[in-house]
Amino acid sequence: MTTSGPRRVLVVNAGSSSLKYQLVDPDTGVSDATGLVERIGLPAGRVRHTCASGTHTHETTVPDHVRAMAVLREAFAQHGPDLSEVELVAVGHRVVHGGADFSEPTVVTPAVVDAVRRLVPLAPLHNPGNLQGIEVAQRTFPDVPQVAVFDTAFHQTMPAAASTYAVPRAWREQYRVRRYGFHGTSHAYVSRRVADLLGRPLEEVATIVLHLGNGASATAVDGGRSVDTSMGLTPLEGLVMGTRPGDVDPGLPRHLAEVAGLSVEDYDRALSKESGLVGLTGSADMRDVEERFEAGDPDARLAFDVVVHRLLHYVGAYAAILGRLDAIAFTAGIGEHSPLVRAAVVERLAGFGVRLDAAANESAHGEAVISTPDSSVTVLVVPTNEEWEIARQASAVVDALP
Incomplete structure (x- = not known):
């Protein structure tokens, strides 16, 4: 060659x-x-x-x-x-x-x-x-x-306080039970693009990245380093997704084993394939959910509200963990293409000085700022490009070889 x-x-x-x-x-x-x-x-x-x-x-x-x-x-x-x-x-x-x-x-x-x-x-x-x-x-x-x-590498910068589960030592040491996080290439790419779009050094920017697709995760990025993320040992933890529930009570497996006779395999299949949006509405596609929501369907309304509530839960937590917040970035399929979801999240942050530019939000295509100039936090839509991030990282590794 x-x-x-x-x-x-x-x-x-x-x-x-x-x-x-x-x-x-x-x-x-x-x-x-x-x-x-x-x-x-x-x-x-x-x-x-x-x-x-x-x-x-x-x-x-x-x-x-x-x-x-x-x-x-x-x-x-x-x-x-x-x-x-x-x-x-x-x-x-x-x-x-x-x-x-x-x-x-x-x-x-x-x-x-x-x-x-x-x-x-x-x-x-x-x-x-x-x-x-x-x-x-x-x-x-x-x-x-x-x-x-x-996918997990970007999140290895999380402090032990964020990555550690309060479970028995043997689980943590022998079975490597901890929080790892996923979507790392996407969060790395988007957080770097945010700094570029703000015209500031990456090291100075505190960003919450919301990767919202069929799989969804939130990450707090401080100076280009992941300091917390919503997915954990597996991609099941955190936000509500297409077929995955995000956070649930750890006592749920025992309860369902006792009252419904669910095996570990049944439970895992239900949480991986039958929960999230599909569990709440019968459809894993947020576009379908939004259409039904706007038509007044009660199941779709509940699902939409649950999705937004969970997003706000993580945005608020990560703002506190970061201690300051320069930007919120929406990315991936839903994040890039759903003005309805973006507006529902950002409008609820008005009490913290975050201001949505409704017209910019509705017309956003590609990279776009959707907050007003006087907003306390810049809110952006940044299409992810995981392939470019992988190519960039792979090339840098090879270029550094002796």
């Missing part, structure tokens, strides 16, 4: 049955191509590759991740850009759980693979697929550095 072309990072997000990818300029964030190989292991796999020539889709048999990576190579060869004409400086892998072992992006070595494998019990639905993606990419691109970028 030639090294005379433009510098690029191939960002890979491998799941148990899918392989997402994007070819990214790590310096500008410009994407040359994006793609998705899905239904891996099922009879009819689907492939989508989007590049300068358009979006190309087809069905094919994809029995495993080895074939999925071959399909990726074929898509670039057929539709472009030609990977032989770029300087592929790294393959950057999204890895969901790095535990307490990884606080920075890391060049993949056999020791790193072993460590990620040991962390599978903390992320059984994600880390195995991430590992498969790494192992296949190593064989496919043997001369290109592979870099693991961990």
